Amino acid sequence: MQLYNTLSAEERAELIDQAGKKRLTLSFYAYAKIENPKQFRDDLFVEWNQLDALGRTYVAKEGINAQMSIPAENMEAFRKTLEVYPFMRGIRLNVAVEQDDHSFLKLTIKVRDKIVADGLNDETFDVTNIGVHLKAKEFNQILENPNTIVVDFRNHYESEIGHFKGAITPDVETFRESLPIIYEQLQSHKEDKNLVMYCTGGIRCEKASAYFKHQGFKNVFQLEGGIINYAKQIKEENLESKFIGKNFVFDHRLGERITDDIVSQCHQCGKPCDNHTNCENEGCHLLFIQCDECKTAMENCCSTECQEIIHLPLVEQVKLRRGIKNGNMIFRKGKSDKLVYKHSGELSDISLAISEKGKDIRQKIKVKKTFLGKAEHYYTKAQVGLFFIENQELNIGDKIMISGPTTGNEELLIDKMLVNGCENTFAKAGDKVTMRLPFRIRLSDKMYKILA
Numbered sequence: 001m002q003l004y005n006t007l008s009a010e011e012r013a014e015l016i017d018q019a020g021k022k023r024l025t026l027s028f029y030a031y032a033k034i035e036n037p038k039q040f041r042d043d044l045f046v047e048w049n050q051l052d053a054l055g056r057t058y059v060a061k062e063g064i065n066a067q068m069s070i071p072a073e074n075m076e077a078f079r080k081t082l083e084v085y086p087f088m089r090g091i092r093l094n095v096a097v098e099q100d101d102h103s104f105l106k107l108t109i110k111v112r113d114k115i116v117a118d119g120l121n122d123e124t125f126d127v128t129n130i131g132v133h134l135k136a137k138e139f140n141q142i143l144e145n146p147n148t149i150v151v152d153f154r155n156h157y158e159s160e161i162g163h164f165k166g167a168i169t170p171d172v173e174t175f176r177e178s179l180p181i182i183y184e185q186l187q188s189h190k191e192d193k194n195l196v197m198y199c200t201g202g203i204r205c206e207k208a209s210a211y212f213k214h215q216g217f218k219n220v221f222q223l224e225g226g227i228i229n230y231a232k233q234i235k236e237e238n239l240e241s242k243f244i245g246k247n248f249v250f251d252h253r254l255g256e257r258i259t260d261d262i263v264s265q266c267h268q269c270g271k272p273c274d275n276h277t278n279c280e281n282e283g284c285h286l287l288f289i290q291c292d293e294c295k296t297a298m299e300n301c302c303s304t305e306c307q308e309i310i311h312l313p314l315v316e317q318v319k320l321r322r323g324i325k326n327g328n329m330i331f332r333k334g335k336s337d338k339l340v341y342k343h344s345g346e347l348s349d350i351s352l353a354i355s356e357k358g359k360d361i362r363q364k365i366k367v368k369k370t371f372l373g374k375a376e377h378y379y380t381k382a383q384v385g386l387f388f389i390e391n392q393e394l395n396i397g398d399k400i401m402i403s404g405p406t407t408g409n410e411e412l413l414i415d416k417m418l419v420n421g422c423e424n425t426f427a428k429a430g431d432k433v434t435m436r437l438p439f440r441i442r443l444s445d446k447m448y449k450i451l452a
Helices: 009-019 037-050 072-083 136-143 175-189 203-214 226-236 292-297 304-309 314-321
Strands: 023-031 054-060 063-071 107-111 132-134 148-152 162-164 194-198 220-223 243-247 276-278 287-289 369-379 384-389 399-404 408-413 432-436 446-450
Touching: 009 369, 023 072, 023 203, 037 054, 037 072, 037 107, 063 072, 132 136, 136 148, 136 194, 136 226, 148 162, 148 175, 175 203, 194 203, 194 226, 203 220, 220 226, 226 243, 369 399
Parallel strands: 054 107, 132 220, 148 194, 194 220
Antiparallel strands: 023 063, 054 063, 162 243, 276 287, 369 384, 369 446, 384 432, 399 408, 399 446
């Protein structure tokens, strides 16, 4: 019984492309009492894996929080896997505004202490005593009330590219940081103001609204289904969008456009831009905003130091990443003194530019390729590699990539090869191919054909 993902992101992307089926990106959550999260997790994995469902899901004794990619044709079957459980019958599935077949490339379901890290002791207050849910039209109306304070319960890298006009946007990196900051800022308005909150899909506001009601706030409201559901409703009902810019999402797209306004800048040159990227240096992996020009000039890196590192041999790069001190520097969320034009905290509602229509906003897989086969031997003195072809055909003139954890990603143009011991111009599945290589390979390496 398969209980864990076994394919790499690149392999999964190839299978999705080959299938040619439309996929839907969606998210959902539910607070409920789950007695055995591990068994619940395993049962879901088995069911979802059979439906080719991908995504990232957290399960805990307090409930489930999921962001998924589902083949459109399997949507009803997927919903049935949820409705087996009473607490998910009729659950709202927040379908993404912009669809992308590669939004998720692995199925990951993890058991956690909490489905959202909030730092709260749930035993000290009633987590079910939540704020009033508001649909898009109601949310727009309450924002017009001068006694309303609207708060963004997302992090700085989320609110920077898009937010509701006039919202308080805390300069925080985690949800748990925002709770005491907002309380300190608003504690004198417990009686006289409407505390209106929003987040990406609604889950953070479920807990935050209960917390603030426990702290004595009388008029607490939350956006039902978060920004994702709001965007859907304003489109269906032809309402004005009080949200400006792009909604940050936690998949390969890193954002979906709500309005055409660009409210943020490239962190390196200051040009209007709202496309996030992760630094190409795996020992940094900094999340930041980068325009196409800087992306090309800096080779997807956040700094010249990281740009120099990515050109080192892979073995040297791995050495630089070793150690707890270095490891703690990885996966920072957009705070670095190298980012000259980074903004957070109080943000402007002024549009800096209008986005280009139809432009793809997700980070694409860098090289589109298809799996060919695996390395079987490397003859050190002759510098010759032996490969077994498992899939597709290999022809003279093809460009290939040989990839492995130690080898890295090495590209090569095929100008000569031996097929089953004889020189030939093509090889098919089942053939053994030998060729000279200007680099060493390992038995764990895989060979891919790079597609035009």
